[in-house]
Amino acid sequence: MKNSTSAKSHKPWLYIVFLISVISTWFWYMISHDSFGIFATRWPAALTMLFGSFIAGASPEGSAAIAYPVFTLLLKIPPDVTRNFAFAIQSIGMTSASLLILGLKIKVDWNYVKYVSIGGVFGLVLGTYYVAPLISPMQAKLFFVSLWLSFGIALWLQNKNSHREVFEGIQNLMKSDIFKLILFGFVGGIISSIFGTGINIFTFCLMTIYYQVSEKVATPSSVIIMTIETLLGVFIHTKVNHDFQPLAFELWLTCIPVVVFFAPLGAFVISKMRRESIAQILYSILIIQFIGAMWVIKPSILQFLICVVILLAGIGMFSYLAVISKRRMRQSRKQKMIYTQCTV
Secondary structure, three states, rough: HHHHHHHHHOOOOOOOOHHHHHHHHHEEEEEEOOOOHHHHHHHHHHHHHHHHHHHHHHOOOOOOHHHHHHHHHOOOOOOHHHHHHHHHHHHHHHHHHHHHHHHHHOOOHHHHHHHHHHHHHHHHHHHHHHEEEEHHHHHHHHHHHHHHHHHHHHHHHHHOOOOOEEEEOOOOHHHHHHHHHHHHHHHHHHHHHOOOOOOHHHHHHHHHHHOOEEEHHHHHHHHHHHHHHHHHHHHHHHHHHOOOHHHHHHHHHHHHHHHHHHHHHHHHHHHHHHHHHHHHHHHHHHHHHHHHHHHHOOOOHHHHHHHHHHHHHHHHHHHHHHHHHHHHHHHHHHHHHHHHHOOO
């Protein structure tokens, strides 16, 4: 009874203070600069982010996963502007969601957050200066939607087993696990440097399939990771590179009052759902994302075949992760039994 009362007493004061500060500052700026007219031309961006920010809070997909294809392909906004906007708007939306997660004391895996973020910092910096300038955004988008869909299929195959064992955190963390988390964070940081998101879903794959961490824990953890990554991205593009475009700023102003409410709403809704339901939402997002990319980009036959190869290779890779995960768990149980017998 005591625990129940304690759980209900959690109030997201950090989020409330952040919300009031953001909305007050936004209103002051919009009134003092007479900027409300931007809604007449930029309302499609706000509509996009209504869905994008909710998904960002409710899944390991950042809002840029929705914004990037819509902005670049439908609204004809340049990829570099879209990337910078993604970092900026997620600095509001993902921060809001993270503060709500912390305020409500929603379960997260702090080892996951800590070590992935360390790798992510280095990956984002390296990717910003040495990888992103060399990548064709459309080709990269086809690659990653194919890879994410392969993850969704692999996770669905795992969850078909109703007796699948899941945990609320990484079990028996060792030095090799720390290396894996930092490495995946590093690669995820490079992905984020291209799209403005990516480290969250990429490392989520490792957590749910290899470490068998519950989607209910991995999702809010990935939101916090993306928050850290996106704040660094904003700093790089506004204070270091000074390449934050006026259009990105205008889009950012338009979407602030949307994401500051809908991203934390997504995080709250997902905290009340069953693990299986969260997984089903993720499958749906990944399928829609893939179909949407195919429909808008209209890849050539060669590009489509490459997507199929990536899809099959990804399913194989993630399925292999699941197999070695089971070996890891069996070995861990065996070592624990031996230790118990020795101590007795």
